[in-house]
Structures are given as C-alpha cells and as structure tokens.
Amino acid sequence: MLYIIQTALELGFLYSLVAMALFLSYRVLNIADMTTDGCFILGAAVSVTFAAAGHPVLAIPAAMLAGVIAGFVTAFLQTCLKVPSILAGIITNTGLYTINLMVMGWSANVSLLKTETIFSMFKKTGFGGAWYEAILAGIAVAIAGVVLVWFLGTRLGLSIRATGNNMDMVRASSINPTFTIMVGLCVSNSLTALSGALVGQYQNAADINGGSGIVVIALACLIIGETVLGRRSIVKGAVAAVVGSIIYRIIYAIVLYTKIVPVQGLKLITAIVVALAIAAPSIKEWIAFEKRKYTLKHKGGRSHVKN
Amino acid sequence: MLKIEHISKTFYPGTVNAKTALNGLNLHLDKGDFVTIIGSNGAGKSTLFNAIAGAFFVDDGSITLEGEDITFVQEYKRSKTIGRLFQDPIKGTAPGMTIEENMALAYLRASHGTFPFSRITKKDKEFFREKLSLLNMGLEDRLKQPVGLLSGGQRQALTLLMATMVTPKLLLLDEHTAALDPATADKVLELTKKIVDENKITCLMITHNMQQALDLGNRTLMMANGNIVLDVKGEERANMSVEDLLTRFKAGTGFALDNDRILLSE
Structure with a gap:
C-alpha cells in the first residue's frame, strides 16, 4: 500500500506539470493545445539525450527551451497564419514526431544505462531516503506552480488571462492578442516539456510513443482536481492540477495492483471520464429540459414549474 | 485634432453582397469637441468608429490623430490613445x-x-x-x-x-447606454458627462435618442449611406428642436430618418 502511494506521488508530481500546462492553455487561454503529446516526448528526448551526454542538469532547461520552440510554432501557425487552433497543434505535433526521432538519434527509444540523472544525483545527497524521487519531483512542481501563479499575476500574465477571457475587450484595449497567445503557449509548452524531461530521467528512458494520449490524461487530472477543489481562482487551478494528478495516479496504481479493470482499458476509461466531465454542463441542461417537458405534459398546466 | 480625409470602406467587394459602408467621408474634430452622432440603420455610424479604432483598415483616405497618421496603425496600438465603449456592457471587461x-x-x-x-x-x-x-x-x-x-x-x-x-486622446461611445435600464442609463450618462468635462476629452458619441443628441455636447452629426449628411453646431444647434433636425435630415437626403430604435423624445 505504501508502495502504491509512493509511486502515485512520484508519477502524480511528474505528470502534474502537464496538467498545469493545460490549465494555462485550456483554462486560462481557452485554447485546446494539441501540441502537448509531441511536446512531452520532445522534452523527454532532449532530456535523455543530454543526460546520456553527461549533462543531466543542463538537460532540464534545454528540454524546456525545446518546449518553448514547439509552443512558438503552434502559436505562430495560429496567430500569424490563422490556422485554426486545434489544427495548428496537430500539425506541430505531427512534425514533432520526426524531430523527436532525430533528437533520439533516429531510434524509437533511448535508454540511460548507469548514467547520472538528476534523480541519482539527488539520491546521493541522502535527503528524503527512499522517497527521494517523490521529493525531488515535488520540489520541481512546487517551484513551477509558484512561478506560474506569480506570472499570471503580473501585467503580462493579466493580459494573457484577458485574452482567454474576453477577446472583445482585448481588441479594444492595448493588448496585442498575437503576442499574449504566443507567450502563453510558449510557457505552457515549456511546462509540458519540463514534465517530459523529468519523466525521461526518472524512467531512464525516452520512447517515441511515450506521450500518446497524455493530453487527455492531463485534462482528466485537471478536471478531477477542479472537481475536488472548485474552480475560479488561479491558485486553486494550479493546486487542482497537482491534486488531480496525484488522485489519478492513485486510481491508476490501484487498478494496476488489484486488476479490477485490465490496465489496457484505462485509457478508454480516462477518455470517457474526460468526455463526460466536459459534456457535463450540456448533459445537465438536457436533463433539466426533459424534466420540464415531462412535468408540463403531465400536469398540463402553464403554471410555475419547480425543478 | 482628429482629421478624417475622404475615407471609404466596402465590405465583400466584388460580390453580390458588396456594401459600401463608408463613402468618401470627411470629418475634422477640434480638441475638446463632444460630438453626438445620429443616423439611420446601416448609415455607417459603427463602421466609422471601427475605422477610427482600427478594427479594419480603410480602402481609401487617411486618418490623422493629433498630427500622427494612424491610417495603417494596428488596432491594439491605437487603443493606447483611443478609448472605446460598446453598447454591450459585456464587451468591455x-x-x-x-x-x-x-x-x-x-x-x-x-x-x-x-x-x-x-x-x-x-x-x-x-x-x-x-x-x-x-x-x-x-x-x-x-x-x-x-x-x-x-x-x-x-x-x-x-x-x-x-x-x-x-x-485618452479620443473617446468613442457607441450607444453605450442603450442596453441599460433607464435609471442606470441616466447614471452612466451623468458619469460620462462628468468625466468627459473634467478631463476635457475629445469625444464621439453615437446615440439613438434625438433629444440627447441635441442636449449633449457641442456638435451633432447625422449620417446616411456612409457619409455625413448634416453637421450642426453653435447657435444653429442651440436653437434646434427634434422636429427641425428631422426636417433638415429629410431635406438633405430626400428620405425620412429610418431607425427602428430611434427615440424622438425623452
């Protein structure tokens, strides 16, 4: 049981950075950024390649920079070239497949054997004992979360939030939406790449298919977190990404351990959960409407209907 | 202060839906002018505002604000010095x-x-x-x-x-009280007057209230077919009634003012 919690914490922290990235792109900027899958592997590929070359620490900012570039490409397609936002992400994502293979030296996966990683380096400090991986991941997430919340409170951050909140207002105020969308997507993709970078060194490997479906999983994490904590404020959103991610990994670990559902089925379940959660408002509306129709039919009156 | 020289704008050019919304319009404003604008549906009032604010670039002509040619300046850059309010209160915040x-x-x-x-x-x-x-x-x-x-x-x-x-150098008010209930509309209008007076802001205001158009500000424009058909100020305006305004409009354009939301009196 303790092992389950430990693993869930480790993976929860590591993958929560993607949920945080989606909080920024999907919730704050109101853009469904499909770059996420490819960007995650890009982060892992760059990170593992750097670590293999003996630079595990330098690997982290390098991976984030790669993520910034990926985000920039998507934003450029979307703002300057007017490609519809979802398509822009898918185009970048497709192109990234080749880039990722190239980064990994044209092989589908790269493993780190007895190479120093930031995790092995941190282990040597003896801090945290057996929980060293969870602690290091937790520290990284805490720093990223604090920086993100701080950033969204700055003038630039406020402009980004306004861009996702009311485009009409942005057009009539002195905010350049092209610029704010670009900055927003660069930051969110750097977070996704950071997650990939940490996961790569945590697993001592990068795989070309390692990121498939991560955008939906991260969205599920964010929605779980928001259901637990509620929405509205920026701080809550960032914390929800982490909490939701940990809950998701606990569920995942329990399924893996008890085999209630075959592990292969988990992605389908995740997809259904996300679809239902996002569809919830319209489902609720439909149910309310049917109820009203029913009561009107059976009471036959036009009197006030309570439901 | 604001100099609009012969601006034109045609939407959907070359199609059956081609619509000339601004047709060689000229307008000069002095500093501190508070100008009210009235006109028929589709006369080009909001299009004029969009052209000034930079929501699109005009096909012809030029716009100069305090000596600076802003004809091809991006909307978000213009909005540093041009304030704007829409009819829909949701749009501004x-x-x-x-x-x-x-x-x-x-x-x-x-x-x-x-x-x-x-x-x-x-x-x-x-x-x-x-x-x-x-x-x-x-x-x-x-x-x-x-x-x-x-x-x-x-x-x-x-x-x-x-x-x-x-x-702002220029304030554009596009029927900004039209969507509010009468009491709130009055309050927002009072505030507008106060703020514009205190800061001596040059201001253009579209309204569908004819009396308001004459009471507020120092100059009134009437628009039709993408142009200004009537421009009154000073003493002529001070002595004008809503009826006079309508008569002058008909004399100028050959047809009666047609606006489904027009208010002839308070």
Whole structure:
C-alpha cells in the first residue's frame, strides 16, 4: 500500500506539470493545445539525450527551451497564419514526431544505462531516503506552480488571462492578442516539456510513443482536481492540477495492483471520464429540459414549474 | 485634432453582397469637441468608429490623430490613445477576472516601458479604489470580486472608468447606454458627462435618442449611406428642436430618418 502511494506521488508530481500546462492553455487561454503529446516526448528526448551526454542538469532547461520552440510554432501557425487552433497543434505535433526521432538519434527509444540523472544525483545527497524521487519531483512542481501563479499575476500574465477571457475587450484595449497567445503557449509548452524531461530521467528512458494520449490524461487530472477543489481562482487551478494528478495516479496504481479493470482499458476509461466531465454542463441542461417537458405534459398546466 | 480625409470602406467587394459602408467621408474634430452622432440603420455610424479604432483598415483616405497618421496603425496600438465603449456592457471587461485585475489591465495603457513582470502595487490599489469611489456604486469595496458578478450598468460604468483612467486622446461611445435600464442609463450618462468635462476629452458619441443628441455636447452629426449628411453646431444647434433636425435630415437626403430604435423624445 505504501508502495502504491509512493509511486502515485512520484508519477502524480511528474505528470502534474502537464496538467498545469493545460490549465494555462485550456483554462486560462481557452485554447485546446494539441501540441502537448509531441511536446512531452520532445522534452523527454532532449532530456535523455543530454543526460546520456553527461549533462543531466543542463538537460532540464534545454528540454524546456525545446518546449518553448514547439509552443512558438503552434502559436505562430495560429496567430500569424490563422490556422485554426486545434489544427495548428496537430500539425506541430505531427512534425514533432520526426524531430523527436532525430533528437533520439533516429531510434524509437533511448535508454540511460548507469548514467547520472538528476534523480541519482539527488539520491546521493541522502535527503528524503527512499522517497527521494517523490521529493525531488515535488520540489520541481512546487517551484513551477509558484512561478506560474506569480506570472499570471503580473501585467503580462493579466493580459494573457484577458485574452482567454474576453477577446472583445482585448481588441479594444492595448493588448496585442498575437503576442499574449504566443507567450502563453510558449510557457505552457515549456511546462509540458519540463514534465517530459523529468519523466525521461526518472524512467531512464525516452520512447517515441511515450506521450500518446497524455493530453487527455492531463485534462482528466485537471478536471478531477477542479472537481475536488472548485474552480475560479488561479491558485486553486494550479493546486487542482497537482491534486488531480496525484488522485489519478492513485486510481491508476490501484487498478494496476488489484486488476479490477485490465490496465489496457484505462485509457478508454480516462477518455470517457474526460468526455463526460466536459459534456457535463450540456448533459445537465438536457436533463433539466426533459424534466420540464415531462412535468408540463403531465400536469398540463402553464403554471410555475419547480425543478 | 482628429482629421478624417475622404475615407471609404466596402465590405465583400466584388460580390453580390458588396456594401459600401463608408463613402468618401470627411470629418475634422477640434480638441475638446463632444460630438453626438445620429443616423439611420446601416448609415455607417459603427463602421466609422471601427475605422477610427482600427478594427479594419480603410480602402481609401487617411486618418490623422493629433498630427500622427494612424491610417495603417494596428488596432491594439491605437487603443493606447483611443478609448472605446460598446453598447454591450459585456464587451468591455473580462468577467473571470477581478475588478482590480481589470483596472490593472486598463492601467497598462499608461505604463509605457513598464516592466511586463510588474505586479499590482498597494499604490495602484489605492488609486483604483479612489477612482471607483467616484462611481458611487460601492465597487471600491469589491476589488477582489470577479467582474462577472456585476450588473450590466456597473460593468458599463467600470468600462467607462477603465477607458478614461488614463486620459485618452479620443473617446468613442457607441450607444453605450442603450442596453441599460433607464435609471442606470441616466447614471452612466451623468458619469460620462462628468468625466468627459473634467478631463476635457475629445469625444464621439453615437446615440439613438434625438433629444440627447441635441442636449449633449457641442456638435451633432447625422449620417446616411456612409457619409455625413448634416453637421450642426453653435447657435444653429442651440436653437434646434427634434422636429427641425428631422426636417433638415429629410431635406438633405430626400428620405425620412429610418431607425427602428430611434427615440424622438425623452
């Protein structure tokens, strides 16, 4: 049981950075950024390649920079070239497949054997004992979360939030939406790449298919977190990404351990959960409407209907 | 101050839907002018505002604001010096952000060269609170509340405050009280008058209230078919009644004023 919690914490922290990235792109900027899958592997590929070359620490900012570039490409397609936002992400994502293979030296996966990683380096400090991986991941997430919340409170951050909140207002105020969308997507993709970078060194490997479906999983994490904590404020959103991610990994670990559902089925379940959660408002509306129709039919009156 | 020379704009050119919304329009404003604009449906009033604000670039002609040619300046750059209010109170503020955050955004316009990572300071907050208290709506105690919780009138008043917090060179009011209930509309209009007077803001206001068009400001324009058909000011305007205005309009255009929302009197 303790092992389950430990693993869930480790993976929860590591993958929560993607949920945080989606909080920024999907919730704050109101853009469904499909770059996420490819960007995650890009982060892992760059990170593992750097670590293999003996630079595990330098690997982290390098991976984030790669993520910034990926985000920039998507934003450029979307703002300057007017490609519809979802398509822009898918185009970048497709192109990234080749880039990722190239980064990994044209092989589908790269493993780190007895190479120093930031995790092995941190282990040597003896801090945290057996929980060293969870602690290091937790520290990284805490720093990223604090920086993100701080950033969204700055003038630039406020402009980004306004861009996702009311485009009409942005057009009539002195905010350049092209610029704010670009900055927003660069930051969110750097977070996704950071997650990939940490996961790569945590697993001592990068795989070309390692990121498939991560955008939906991260969205599920964010929605779980928001259901637990509620929405509205920026701080809550960032914390929800982490909490939701940990809950998701606990569920995942329990399924893996008890085999209630075959592990292969988990992605389908995740997809259904996300679809239902996002569809919830319209489902609720439909149910309310049917109820009203029913009561009107059976009471036959036009009197006030309570439901 | 504002010099509009022969601007034209045709939407969907070359198609059956081609519509000439502005047709060689000329307009010169002096500093401190408060101009009211009335006109039929589709006369080009809002299109004129869009052209001035830069929502699109004109096909022909030029626009100069305080000596600076802004004909091809991007909308977001123009909005540093041009304030704008729409009829729909929802358009001017971000509902998911707090009052204080919305005001901080408006305040951005003042901050030429300010560090993009600067945050709302205590001093800013004091300033916002002081400005909000001028509205007399109790908003100064609700700085941390999301704007989505405010009523339409409160949102429009806030938008007005935001548009004028940093005194704009030009203020464009596009029927900004039309969507409000009469009492709130009066209040927002009073505020508008007060703020425009105090800061001597050059202002263009579209209205569908004929009496208001004559009462407010110092000059009245009537538009039809993408051009200005009547331009009255000074003594001529002071002695004018709504009936005179309608007669002059008909004499100028050959048809009666046709606007389904026009108010002939209070």
